Amino acid sequence: PQHRTGRESPAWKIRRPQTLSSLLAFNMHSSAQHSRSLLLLATASLGNALLQGHATIAHVRSTTTRIHARARPVRAVATSLPLSQPTLSPPPEPSGHDAWAATLDYKAFRKDVHQLGTRLANQQGKADVEHLKRMITWSNGFGLLGMATMWMSHPLGRLLSIVGLSTWTCTRWTMIGHHISHGGYNRQDDTGRFTTYGFAVGSVYRRFRDWFDWMLPEAWNVEHNNLHHYRLSESGDPDLVERNLEMMRDIRLPRTLKYVAVAFLAAMWKWYYYAPNTYKQLKISQMRKEGKVVSEEDAHSAFVLPIALFSKEEGKKFGTGPIDFLKNCMGPYLLIRFFLMPAPLALINPAFYWAAVTNLALADVLSNIHSFIIIATNHCGNDMYKFANSCTPRSGTFYMRAVTSSANFRTSNGIDKDGVARKVHGFRADVNDFWHGWLNYQIEHHAFPQLSMLSYQKAAPEMRAICAKHNVPYVQQNVFRRLKKTADIMVGATSMRPFDASWEHTPDSFAWADQKQLEEQVLKDQLAGTSKAIA
Numbered sequence: 001p002q003h004r005t006g007r008e009s010p011a012w013k014i015r016r017p018q019t020l021s022s023l024l025a026f027n028m029h030s031s032a033q034h035s036r037s038l039l040l041l042a043t044a045s046l047g048n049a050l051l052q053g054h055a056t057i058a059h060v061r062s063t064t065t066r067i068h069a070r071a072r073p074v075r076a077v078a079t080s081l082p083l084s085q086p087t088l089s090p091p092p093e094p095s096g097h098d099a100w101a102a103t104l105d106y107k108a109f110r111k112d113v114h115q116l117g118t119r120l121a122n123q124q125g126k127a128d129v130e131h132l133k134r135m136i137t138w139s140n141g142f143g144l145l146g147m148a149t150m151w152m153s154h155p156l157g158r159l160l161s162i163v164g165l166s167t168w169t170c171t172r173w174t175m176i177g178h179h180i181s182h183g184g185y186n187r188q189d190d191t192g193r194f195t196t197y198g199f200a201v202g203s204v205y206r207r208f209r210d211w212f213d214w215m216l217p218e219a220w221n222v223e224h225n226n227l228h229h230y231r232l233s234e235s236g237d238p239d240l241v242e243r244n245l246e247m248m249r250d251i252r253l254p255r256t257l258k259y260v261a262v263a264f265l266a267a268m269w270k271w272y273y274y275a276p277n278t279y280k281q282l283k284i285s286q287m288r289k290e291g292k293v294v295s296e297e298d299a300h301s302a303f304v305l306p307i308a309l310f311s312k313e314e315g316k317k318f319g320t321g322p323i324d325f326l327k328n329c330m331g332p333y334l335l336i337r338f339f340l341m342p343a344p345l346a347l348i349n350p351a352f353y354w355a356a357v358t359n360l361a362l363a364d365v366l367s368n369i370h371s372f373i374i375i376a377t378n379h380c381g382n383d384m385y386k387f388a389n390s391c392t393p394r395s396g397t398f399y400m401r402a403v404t405s406s407a408n409f410r411t412s413n414g415i416d417k418d419g420v421a422r423k424v425h426g427f428r429a430d431v432n433d434f435w436h437g438w439l440n441y442q443i444e445h446h447a448f449p450q451l452s453m454l455s456y457q458k459a460a461p462e463m464r465a466i467c468a469k470h471n472v473p474y475v476q477q478n479v480f481r482r483l484k485k486t487a488d489i490m491v492g493a494t495s496m497r498p499f500d501a502s503w504e505h506t507p508d509s510f511a512w513a514d515q516k517q518l519e520e521q522v523l524k525d526q527l528a529g530t531s532k533a534i535a
Helices: 011-013 018-029 096-102 106-123 128-148 155-181 205-212 217-230 245-249 255-266 268-287 294-301 305-310 312-316 322-340 343-348 349-374 396-404 427-435 440-447 452-472 479-493 513-528
Strands: none
Touching: 011 294, 011 343, 096 217, 106 396, 106 452, 128 155, 128 205, 128 452, 155 217, 155 349, 205 268, 205 322, 205 479, 217 245, 217 268, 245 255, 245 479, 255 268, 255 349, 255 396, 268 322, 305 312, 305 322, 312 322, 322 343, 322 349, 343 349, 396 440, 440 479
């Protein structure tokens, strides 16, 4: 398929699923479109028991072959269709911007990328921990500046407080909590403080000491470290912006008004959307460990703050409720950050206290905007690919997706206009990366989530060279250009690039435990005639 902009046509949206797991997410998307009916093509052994007047498209895998079928929308009928002669169309060949997909040597590409990651991981040592501590010092410096001036209502004092508190909060998440929770320092930190299991998790005290934000660290670890990283830009990715903003994309409103709505979302997204949704993913993970089945529709439905606080029925689906959510997730941050932390100022002068509360609130708005600009833009744009199926971790496909579904921002090791390469390390490099929250190395981070911040500076030029060698698209742009591309996706002005399922490298295909569990449940429901997939 060629590069596409604007609203997708129904025919374009129809041709996607290749497995039952991807079919469920596809049907969840399609069920909201009342103008479309789809037909389920099942194997002859299931026969008419599966055809109960509903209409959908499915790609059913047999033990030896995979049927690639595509049909035009049809009306539901009571009679059987000749399953032996379905309407078929040949899969599209990659061409134009996608031509690289036809020639990629996945085995050779994996070898080069994997060797780079292994070498960098083995080279990590005390220098990486010292670099982490230096970045923590920078972050804490902004925090001290913000707290020392948060009692001020003078414009200059207020500005210093807001910038200090906002930067402290943002970098504590994107740089410090982020890379430590991934295990970037597990083998180098002898104290256990800066490790996956010792940082910010296990108690409110650790959370307050290490990484205090709207999100519960344990919930973020499930949503981000597991689901997002290993199901990047596929139906199981909870951070797939194009799907999550489907309502905004499809609603009939002036596009200018939609862009305004994106700006408002950026100012409140952590507490309005991200904290409740990460907590929901934690509860779903716990439910699946207990053997409970959670539908794809429920897993990806929006669980925003009003629903978390006021919809008890929706909360029950995930074993939570308003009290549980406030107690374990947002309550401690709200109480300590905005009321207890500035409380001593009330003993001096109530005006100082309320100035501090105001500055804390404004700093939270700025921190939301800052983090939105450097986080929401990482995997969104009309030059980023989306995928139908899952893949084996650390396979050639896994590394390919890390590159083609991620965008780097300006990095310390880029090339200036005069052709001179910037220094990989040093003060100027760290300043650049600090303000980007170290999320400007998103390609390298998704290929090697377990590396340190220092290692990503080393990795970027080598990864770019490997991609050039194998002709894999490596996207790197200014963060504000990526922000515009992200906003275009959110409002429906453009769409992400579909990586057709027929282009996938079959040896790298993979099904996660919850996907297998869901497929088994769907088959049982279909045999019983109760499947939501064909409703």
